[in-house]
Amino acid sequence: MRSEQETNRAIELYSDTVKRICMVYLKNQFDTEDIFQTVFMKYVLYDGKFEDEKHEKAWIITVTINACKDFLRSFFRKNSVSLDEAILIETDTKEDYSEVFQAVLSLPKKYKDVVYLFYYEEYTAVEIATMLNKNVNTIYTLLSRARSLLKEKLGGDDFE
Amino acid sequence: MTLNKIKKAFDTIHAKEELKEKTRQYIYDNVYNKKHSFNKNKSNRLVLALATVLIMFITISTYITPVMAISIDSQSSIQFEVNKFNRVISVSAYDDNTNKLIQSLNLKHSNYEDALDLIINELESKNIIDEDTYVNISISTKDNKMGNKVLNEVENKYKEHYKNLNCNNPDASYQNEAKKHNMSIGKYQEYKNSQQNNPNLSIEEFKNSCIDQCEHKNQQKGKNK
Incomplete structure (x- = not known):
């Protein structure tokens, strides 16, 4: 398990990347929060070693894409209609x-x-x-x- | 130009500090804080387990440690040891018949007063003692206060019924010697008393006689002197 310090560094370093991927796949803020928690929780619990920062970033991107795909496939998501679906681009762009x-x-x-x-x-x-x-x-x-x-x-x- | 626009467009997307903070908090609450509280709970549980084991060890040690020996000597001898909680923790008899008798009584873990009652009633029902029999009850303990208290209680309880009742507090140091010679503490005390009148009296000779005979001999020798 990774230390709190390592995790804070990863959150600081890769949050923007995770956010951009979330934006590509998802459409609302709450879903993005879920993905953030999933991705960084996986990061904390991942025991493997990264060769360098590039390798680490690629891992984060892959995990984020998979988390987004899993989220879109989820039963809840398939069976609910979000009011935010219509909002294509978030207001901070x-x-x-x-x-x-x-x-x-x-x-x-x-x-x-x-x-x-x-x-x-x-x-x-x-x-x-x-x-x-x-x-x-x-x-x-x-x-x-x-x-x-x-x-x-x-x-x-x-x-x- | 268009490619550049895509790059610049995505460059404007940033995770808000609030989102980062929420994620940090989520990870902290679900991983690090849980780990700390688990470790804290783990050490608390370890301390509790050790304390429980220690308390159990002290309680068991206290329970199995005798603090007083009570012997009932007449035609036969019975001795039981009592712990700090006034419970009988061991019972000894010095001949086969008496051994059988005490086994049928199931005295272990009972209160010493109940045990004494049961023994005396059983001895009486088997006609081993009656109201005229010489009965010696010895209470031996290092705790003088406790010894005197038990002695008074026993004496007051049985002196009305047994005319020839003798209650005493033998020296606690006699307990090991008595055990070594496979005798009750009361009988060993009698041997020590008899030895004062007859220094050549052998312990084996004394062991094989009943305490009432010994007492009778002592009284005779006392009178002759």
Whole structure:
């Protein structure tokens, strides 16, 4: 089990990353809180060693994505309708980027995490394939389709 | 340009301090605080267990430690040892018949007064003693106050019924010697008294005679002197 000090450091260091992934998958504040607790609880109880900070961050991202997917699959979630579902973007995002967020978050589920990991976290297709436990070619295909969709929504030529 | 926008857009997303604090608190409450309270409970439980074992050890040691020996000597001898709680913890007889008798009485753990009553009633019902028989009841203890109290109680209780009742407090140091010679404390005391009149009296010779015979001999020798 990790020390309180280690845990506080991880919360400080990776909270923004966890929050961004939560935003990609989830839509309300309370769900995000649940994911935070799940992810950092897993971190506290994880006994394995991380080779470096990059490895640790990749672990956090994978655990967060899985926690979000588990949450969306949960019986409660499937059988309840949240009033916050309609709110796509949280209020603390800057107005200037609302178009970008709308475009990314309105993508089908299977593209959103790939887009986030590739364009924001700058992981390679191979790394993303490992993190999401998918075939590399599948990642390339997903990225290609996501680019087309984003191009349609946002315009511009720099998606190639 | 668009890619740059995606990056910048996500860069604006930050976890609020409140969310971080809630997470820290959740982890602290469910992991670290639980661990501390578990350790605290664990050490409390250990102290409690040790205290229980210690109390049990002291209680058992106290219970099995004799503080007083009471012997009833007439034609036969019976001796029982009593603990601090006035309970009988061991009973001894010095011949087979008396041994059988005490086994049937189940005296262990009973109050010493009840045990004494039971023995005397049984001896009387088996015609071993009657109101004219010489009965010697010895109370031996290092606690003089307790010894005198028990002696008075016993004497007051039985002196009306037994004309030849003799109650005494033999020296507690005689207990080991009496045990060594397989004699009751009362009979050993009588031997010591007899030895004053007859220094050549052997303990084996004395052991094989009844206390009433010994007492009779003592009285005779006293008169002759």
